[in-house]
Amino acid sequence: MIRILLADDEHLIRGAMAALLALEDDLEVVAQAATGAEALATARVVRPDVAVIDLQMPDLDGVSVAQALASELPSCSTMIVTSHGRPGHLKRALAAGVRGFLPKTVSSDVLATVVRTVHSGGRYVDPALAAEAISAGDNPLTPREADVLELALEGAPIEEIARRASLSPGTVRNYLSSAVGKTGASNRHEAARFARARGWI
Amino acid sequence: MIRILLADDEHLIRGAMAALLALEDDLEVVAQAATGAEALATARVVRPDVAVIDLQMPDLDGVSVAQALASELPSCSTMIVTSHGRPGHLKRALAAGVRGFLPKTVSSDVLATVVRTVHSGGRYVDPALAAEAISAGDNPLTPREADVLELALEGAPIEEIARRASLSPGTVRNYLSSAVGKTGASNRHEAARFARARGWI
DNA sequence: AAAAAGCCATGACAGATGTCATGTCGTCCG
DNA sequence: CGGACGACATGACATCTGTCATGGCTTTTT
Structure with a gap:
């Protein structure tokens, strides 16, 4: 049994x-x-x-x-x-x-x-x-990129993401930009949805 | 039976x-x-x-x-x-x-x-x-606002929303702006998520 | 008929965002 | 050791967005 x-x-x-x-x-x-x-x-x-x-x-x-x-x-x-x-x-x-x-x-x-x-x-x-x-496929995002993208999921402005991730806004934009490139999206929101769909975040 | x-x-x-x-x-x-x-x-x-x-x-x-x-x-x-x-x-x-x-x-x-x-x-x-x-509460969005917000859900840029809704980009921005105001969000993505959570779209 | 409300559009402007170049600091690996 | 790479940052620039003022058009309400 x-x-x-x-x-x-x-x-x-x-x-x-x-x-x-x-x-x-x-x-x-x-x-x-x-x-x-x-x-x-x-x-x-x-x-x-x-x-x-x-x-x-x-x-x-x-x-x-x-x-x-x-x-x-x-x-x-x-x-x-x-x-x-x-x-x-x-x-x-x-x-x-x-x-x-x-x-x-x-x-x-x-x-x-x-x-x-x-x-x-x-x-x-x-x-x-x-x-x-x-x-x-494998997750191409670096850990930080994934972190930041995850925070971006809710649609928060960069300022808030930066605060929540304890990063400078500029750095956040860099990560986001690189993530957008890797996902082939045209903005961070699309990138976030995409990464989510793939299970990357 | x-x-x-x-x-x-x-x-x-x-x-x-x-x-x-x-x-x-x-x-x-x-x-x-x-x-x-x-x-x-x-x-x-x-x-x-x-x-x-x-x-x-x-x-x-x-x-x-x-x-x-x-x-x-x-x-x-x-x-x-x-x-x-x-x-x-x-x-x-x-x-x-x-x-x-x-x-x-x-x-x-x-x-x-x-x-x-x-x-x-x-x-x-x-x-x-x-x-x-x-x-x-009741849905405060006008039909068009809801339409446009729905298209915004996927994170598409305004250009694409305008094309898909057969509207001018300026009009789309107006609807979005008004929807953002009604939802109390700080950008259209947040507004879209909010409206979705409320079942408005 | 006048008022109110929604729909569509344009133009202008400030602020947010995406992109790129560049640099520092660690860590890991050959 | 030196190079590659990721984490973190700044500055500059073009573009995208959000906001506001304004106006025309239709439909519904008063």
Whole structure:
């Protein structure tokens, strides 16, 4: 019997997924959580075999939870399900020790199969997402460029970005300019959206 | 027995919701669809009592489907479930004749209850979403302002917005300026994000 | 009919932004 | 060690944006 922890902030979906997994004879949902922090706390107590975690949650993001889980509970395999499959997330997730990565568009038997796969030591990444990740290419942005671009995402003026990043406005403009060049965009806002779409920030 | 049509592009979630609804004695999921168009086509054939539709789908958006359904199949009550509850959507949905509006964070028994409520002629809107919608207030943007702001969302330069809206760049700047004033933002990008958050565009 | 409001446009001006050249300071690597 | 590279900064310049004043045109309201 494979003991599963389920974390998703959408009750409806979490409950529904639990119902689905319960239909399988060899799977058992032993705990559920609605936030990242809750998932971690619960996992420490119930020590599940497999953690099925939603990527986007109110507090901690799924990858952070996976990272913590990987170091604290090496016996627990983590897999991530997500609605919006952004390539960058996949990379970060894999780096965080995630064993399975699925969009929520898969069917329920795939989910069950992947749970078994990761539990037995295997890995599974949705083919479509993998293809996207490969085509997105590596992140060409330097760490600072990424920082600054991220702040630019909200549409803040350069002054504010500079303050928030503790940089001089001129430096911010340089980073932004270089990022705009690397993304092929025509201004920082477009560049920020682009980088976000690629999962670079 | 209440006959239900279920539409959601995420197979996993649709299947799971179907499993949940199937647990209720008086509910029966008679059809499922993965896109808006498919939902419409299916509804015409099976004529369900209640349509449970996801707000965001690849092609037609949930509200559009609801609108079409309302005119073509007046006997079918439509309700919408969504992950990202934006106030503007609620207003549009209600205007389109939707009878129920829920975030996916609700529990499964609420879902079943609401299905029964809308089927018996009642209405139900998630209290939290309703509160948000009220606090968001009415859309102060004129239609053109909204159009232009929407194009600005993607970060395009004014030139391109002007071309896409068939306006002169100067006019675009005027609309944008006025929209920036109405939203209290400090530039059009911030204004666009703000308006989006309010569901104004 | 007059007033109000929205739609479209132009022109002018200050300030914000994008681009480029240039330079300093560390760190890492061959 | 010397070179390459990234982080950080400044200054200068052209261009883009935001704002404001102004005006014409249509539709709705009073």
